[in-house]
Structure formats: structure tokens, C-alpha cells
Amino acid sequence: MSQPLPGSNRSLDDLIICIGSQQDKAAFIELFNASSAKLKSYAMRCGANSSDAEEIVQECMLTVWRKAASFNPDTASATTWLYTIVRNKRIDFLRKERPDQIQSLDLWPEPGSDELEDEVESDLNGQVARNLLQTLPEEQRQIVFKVYFEGKSHSEIAAELDLPLGTIKSRLRLAMKKLDTLAKEQMTWLIIILMTSF
Numbered sequence: 617m618s619q620p621l622p623g624s625n626r627s628l629d630d631l632i633i634c635i636g637s638q639q640d641k642a643a644f645i646e647l648f649n650a651s652s653a654k655l656k657s658y659a660m661r662c663g664a665n666s667s668d669a670e671e672i673v674q675e676c677m678l679t680v681w682r683k684a685a686s687f688n689p690d691t692a693s694a695t696t697w698l699y700t701i702v703r704n705k706r707i708d709f710l711r712k713e714r715p716d717q718i719q720s721l722d723l724w725p726e727p728g729s730d731e732l733e734d735e736v737e738s739d740l741n742g743q744v745a746r747n748l749l750q751t752l753p754e755e756q757r758q759i760v761f762k763v764y765f766e767g768k769s770h771s772e773i774a775a776e777l778d779l780p781l782g783t784i785k786s787r788l789r790l791a792m793k794k795l796d797t798l799a800k801e802q803m804t805w806l807i808i809i810l811m812t813s814f
Contacts, residue, residue, distance in 0.1 A: 628694035636684030
């Protein structure tokens with residue numbers, strides 16, 4: 617169970633459980649006050665502007681009110697659950713309002729220093745990344761894995777695989793292009809995957 621919030625004897629987990637079991641308006645207000653600024657900041661770090669981020673947070677909180685009963689603290693922390701909703705709402709917003717702005721970085725955002733964001737990255741991106749990597753040919757998947765998961769340079773990979781440096785760069789470029797295309801063309805499928813994290 618998460619720690620109580622400053623100035624309160626209830627944690628985020630407790631607040632969401634109260635909302636889900638009792639439709640507790642006081643708990644909802646307390647949750648909103650405790651989390652809305654961080655959720656807006658997270659939406660903006662994911663690429664939303666201030667106005668869009670506010671709308672995304674409002675949609676997130678409506679979802680919390682309706683679906684709080686489905687929250688399970690044994691499966692995910694309250695922060696992970698809330699950040700997952702924000703992330704899904706942002707992707708949904710882009711699909712409806714600005715589909716041209718969807719990028720592969722929506723799948724693998726650059727890691728931030730924020731501990732809560734890192735927790736969400738761990739929960740969401742690992743499964744999404746594994747599923748997408750399976751769509752790549754083995755020769756491309758191997759290079760993507762070595763670059764992004766093992767942290768190896770192009771030169772190191774070329775030496776390790778005994779391939780020309782140009783071949784490594786070409787295969788990586790083709791792989792990233794395919795992943796970017798998947799991110800733009802299959803957002804419905806990706807949202808379903810993200811929703812199963814709840």
C-alpha cells in the first residue's frame with residue numbers, strides 16, 4: 617500500500633478505492649487536488665500543450681470516477697494506474713484531433729528523471745516494445761535490441777556481428793521506419809494493449 621499523502625491520512629490507493637466502492641466525492645476532490653498537477657505535467661512531457669494537457673487530465677479524472685472500482689492495488693500502484701489513463705487519453709486525443717502528430721516516440725518516450733514516469737515506462741513500454749519488436753525481421757530486431765537494450769554503439773555491433781558499419785545503420789534505419797509506421801497505422805491495437813495493463 618502506498619504512503620499517506622502529506623496533510624492526509626489516506627494514500628492515493630485509498631482514495632481511488634473509496635471512489636470505486638462508495639462514489640466518495642470528498643475522496644475524488646482530494647485525489648484531484650493531490651494528482652492533477654503531476655498528471656498535467658506528465659501529459660505535457662509526453663508532448664501535449666498546456667490546454668490539451670488540461671483537457672486530457674479532465675478526461676482522465678472522469679475515467680477515474682467511472683472506473684475506480686476496477687483499480688486493483690495488487691496489480692499496479694495508483695500512480696501507474698493514473699499515468700496509464702493519462703497516456704491512453706493523450707493517444708486517443710491525438711488519434712481524434714491531430715493524427716499527423718502520432719510518432720513512434722509515443723511508444724518509447726525518452727526516459728525522464730521523474731520516478732513516477734519511470735514506473736509507468738517500466739509497466740507500459742516493456743510489453744509494447746516486446747510486441748512490436750516481434751514484427752521485425754530477425755536481422756533488424758537483433759540490431760535494435762543491441763542498440764536500445766544493450767546500449768551498444770553501431771561500431772561495436774558491426775564488429776560483433778562481423779558486418780559493415782553501413783549495413784548496421786541501414787538495418788536500424790529500416791527497423792525504426794517500420795516501427796514508426798506501425799505506431800501510426802495501428803494505434804487502435806496499441807491502445808488495446810495499453811488498456812490491458814489496467
